[in-house]
Amino acid sequence: MAAFLPSATREVRLVTVPEGLPGPEHFAVVAQPLPAPGPGQVLVRNRYFLVFPGLRTLIGGKPGAVPLPPIHAGDVLFGPAVGEVVAAGTGSPLQPGDAVTHLLGWREHALVAAADCTPVGDVLPDPVAHLSSGVAAYGALTRLADIRPGDTVLVTGAAGAVGTLAGPVARLLGAGRVIGSTRSPAKADRLRTELGYDAVVVPGDRLPPLIKQLGAAAPDGIDLVVDTVGGEQLTAALRVARRGARFALVGALAGQLSPHRDGDSAPVEIDTYRVITQGITLRGYSGTDHPGVAEEWAERFGEWLRSGAISFPYVRIPGIERAPRALQELFEGRHFGTVVVELPPH
Template sequence: MAADLPATSREILLADTPGGLPGPEDFTITSRPVPRPGPGQVLVRNRYFLVFPGLRTLIGDEADGMPLPRIRSGDTLFGPAVGEVVAAGPGVPLHPGDAVTHLLGWREYALVAVTDCAPLGDLLPDPVAHLSSGSAAYGALTRLTGVRPGDTVFVTGAAGAVGTLAGRIARLLGAGRVVGSTRSPAKAERLRVELGYDAVVVPAAGHGPLDGQLAEAAPDGVDVLVDNVGGEQLTAAVRAARRGARFALVGALSGQLSPSRGGGSSPAEIDTFRLVGQGISLHGYSGQDHPDVGAEWTGRFGDWLRSGEITFPHTRIPGMDRAPQALQGLFEGRHFGTVVVELPPR
């Protein structure tokens, strides 16, 4: 092991399987020996890792069928991360100092198979931007719904990691009007002022019926839906849809983050008569089904960031110790945009 590397690495483990939404008390931080890379492996010092709602499903009891393994009591959490190679095994094309992305976040040092990490390159001006969820919004809008000039696009959960990018992407693709939803009036104002949403509905007590709000925000109806929430917001979007509307379901946070559910189901009541009568198409978006989207999105995202046509709203949480609280804040809707934990350089 290189002399400048520590003997141990801290990791965040699931201490106990919670009965509902996990809280900071359900996690623990432990130290383990820093491993030595073997053939086909690199040791990566993580600098940033993503805090994402999918952890709720992986920790819950409804994770069957997910593309990622379930997290059980005693397991280290994982997820997208950006880091620097600090040691490489024999025959590996990466070298110390190379910046990479991989899926072993929630730890200071990660032993990663070289086939499971990707060099960052220089397409994006900020390494943290590689942790954006914009590829889901871009893929949904370009592969499932399309955006025609003048379309009205409705983005549910617009203040989240996908939604804060989806509205601007829709505009850049030709949308004439962009409407969002968020349960926070303060976030609604930020969506309008900072991200250019034309109108924002607030599906929360004291703000009026959602159908009425949506009719005012989109008086001509909705042509395209990027749905991150499901539930009552999907129900309302179907009622507001114009003929030939195209719906892309990217997430289902209303059920996924419900304390009374297991994290892997999200029932919604949909008027199927209206789907048929209005010729509405409704598709679920999965990045696995569109492997070409990632590279295309990264190229366009980099160009848009450099030109100032798009921004990357995100919150950086400093320090491993604050990661469990950052996850709780995500579940409670306290953050705006993408949430990442930033680890100090050594």
């Protein structure tokens, strides 16, 4: 192992399983001896890792069909990360200095099998962009919902990691009108002024006013929905959908982030009569069902970023000690776009 490496590293562990939404008090930042890579392994110094709402389900211990393990008390959190290889074991195809992505974030250094790392390359101009959730929006629009020129598109949860890219991507793919939803009036202004949303609705606690807002924003109806929320927002969207509307279900934050649930369910009232008579389709998007989408997205995302056709809204939270608070702030909806923790380069 290289002499300049520290003798210890830090990681974020779940200390106690919460009842309801986790807060900073349920986590601890713990120092550990820095491991040495074995055959086929690499040691990666993480530079950025993603703070994402799916941790709510994993910490709840009921991931269900999600192909990720639950997080129990004493476990280190994990998730997408970007870092630099600082040491490599024998037989590793990666070498110190290589930039990679992997799934062992929430720690300053990660001991990873080289086969579980993806070299970053130069397809994206900013390494943080590799932590974008835009691939879900792109896959939903191109593989499930079959976006068409002139479509009126609704994106629920438009100020989140998926939504801040779904609207602009829909526009680039030919949408005629793009509508978003967010519970924050300040975020609604940013969606209109910074990301080009034509209209943004701000849902309250009652369904009828939301249906009225959507009807005013889309007087001719909605052709396509990228839904990251579910709940009453999905119910309302069905009421204003045009005949033949396509719904791509990408997330279920209304249930996942409810303090009264375990993060593994998101019940919603669906008017099946309307679905049948209007010929509406609802399909759930899973990236594992669509191989090749990630590579296609990265190429187009890189081109759009370099040309200035799109931006990548994200918030950097400096320091691993702030990571637990950043997760709570994500659950509370305090941030706009993707949330990443930034670690020092050395």
